[in-house]
Amino acid sequence: MRFTKMEGCGNDYIYINGFEEEVKYPDMLAVAMSERHFGVGADGLVLILPSEVADFRMRMFNMDGSEGEMCGNAVRCIGKYVYERGMTQKNVITLETLGGIKTLQLHIQNDIVIAVTADMGEPILEAAQIPVISDKTPVIGEKLQILDKTFDVTCVSMGNPHGVIFVDDTEHFEVEKYGKVAEVHPMFPKKANIEFAHVIDRTHMSMRVWERGSGETMACGTGASATLVAAVLNGLCDRKVRIQLLGGTLEIEWRESDNHVYMTGPARFSFDGVWLR
């Protein structure tokens, strides 16, 4: 079975073209192919599929085989994939996901997609919809007891659940120690992606992320979007910021005019391959 490895800010997935390949058990395949020694090595698996309601459909699976409702870095890579592999000639495409239909604006130079702006839709702030155990809406400043520390967490859904924690220094923060416990905290009935963010100034942040189902990744598009929303809700940032992640930079804007979050960033091919198992 043919596959393509791509990455967005270092958040790397295996992409399978569902127009050409049939994948019967994507959850199991995600686990096998994501394994970095006995498989290809990736943060997970992404299927590019036909859609009845949009130009294309995405299904994404984390390294542990769990299915994510949305994946910001993957939608940018799909935009690049379908344009450069001749599956569309459009520079604005729609993508059906479990988190709703997303619109992608492809930025093209000499027939190469050099960046993509994804309309991530409206942030979901109602506790029950995130979901999170809280009677607040929006969920700001909930106390999260993790091991020896108590954190203030702001919870946002971008179609998938996020818990955003602001820290003084992301570089030296023990992301794995605290992230892996927070991911499965009882506060999050469907688990959660946990972002640790540092506000540099009103238009710049740094962020690391412990992803639900994949562990610490180099970047998280929905996580960066949730982090910007959380920072604005807490009065820490303007509505348009650049977020520095381990694997690159994303530009995130939460527009007042339509309440949508827009994410702009890169997408790159790594290699094509054939899975023989």
Ligand SMILES: N[C@H](CCC[C@H](N)C(=O)O)C(=O)O
């Ligand atoms: N781990 C996430 C899915 C991938 C999100 C991330 N890689 C992104 O770029 O948004 C979840 O289970 O909700």
